[in-house]
Amino acid sequence: MAASISEDYKYNLHERFTMTEQMKQDLATCKVMPVIAIPDLDCVKDMGGALVRGGIPFAEITFRTKHAVEAIKLLRQNDLLYTGAGTVINVEQAQQAYDAGAQFVVSPGFNPKVVAFCIDKNLPIFPGVITPSEIQQALEFGLDILKFFPATAFDGLNVLPAFKGPFADTKFIPTGGITIENLPSYLELPNVFACGGSWLTPKKTLEANDAEHILKLVQQTRKLVDSL
Secondary structure, eight states: OOOOOOHHHHHHHGGGGGGHHHHHHHHHHHOEEEEEOOSOGGGHHHHHHHHHHHTOOEEEEETTSTTHHHHHHHHTTOTTSEEEEESOOSHHHHHHHHHHTOSOEEOSSOOHHHHHHHHHTTOOEEOEEOSHHHHHHHHHTTOOEEEEOSTTTTTHHHHHHHHTTTTTTOEEEEBSSOOTTTHHHHHTSTTBOOEEESTTSOHHHHHTTOHHHHHHHHHHHHHHHHHO
16 A cells, blocks of 8 residues: 655645646647556656657556555656646546645546536646537536547537637637647647647557657657647
């Protein structure tokens, strides 16, 4: 069982939660949220370093594997990397993410209890939405940046422009089916804030702890983003 985190340690970890505007600015600049399923902890630190060196200093560590919590703790040791929790589907996972020091939370759907928990903890939350009704629920909580998931399965390139009229001030992070090939088409949409995807950290590359390959993928993506 992992050792408990002291209250002082929690406070230090969460000092940066008040820097949500800076985090938003940095994400708006790099425009990509790497979505990562950690196969084992051996790859974590080198992977985080590659993300920073390549110019996309974000890591959404998904709760799809048992290593998520420990990976978040390890990555939080890198002050140049924004580390958050993804695939958070209930309050228990949100609490685990908070205790581990996650700087933001991403969920595949809209769970009001998870959203309320994160707001109470001053923890940035990007809940998943797909319908106008879900967007309106998010607006009731004061959220203005939402995950659009699964993006390609729900024809995001045509649906997201349709949201621009009724939800003019809402921005989206399309995730699910995003690749380096279709990334430019999504980023050209005026209401797309950034895109989430796993192409920067392929499973086999993580399993091989090949940080140099990750670095090349990150640099390639950042170069593409900067050219748009």
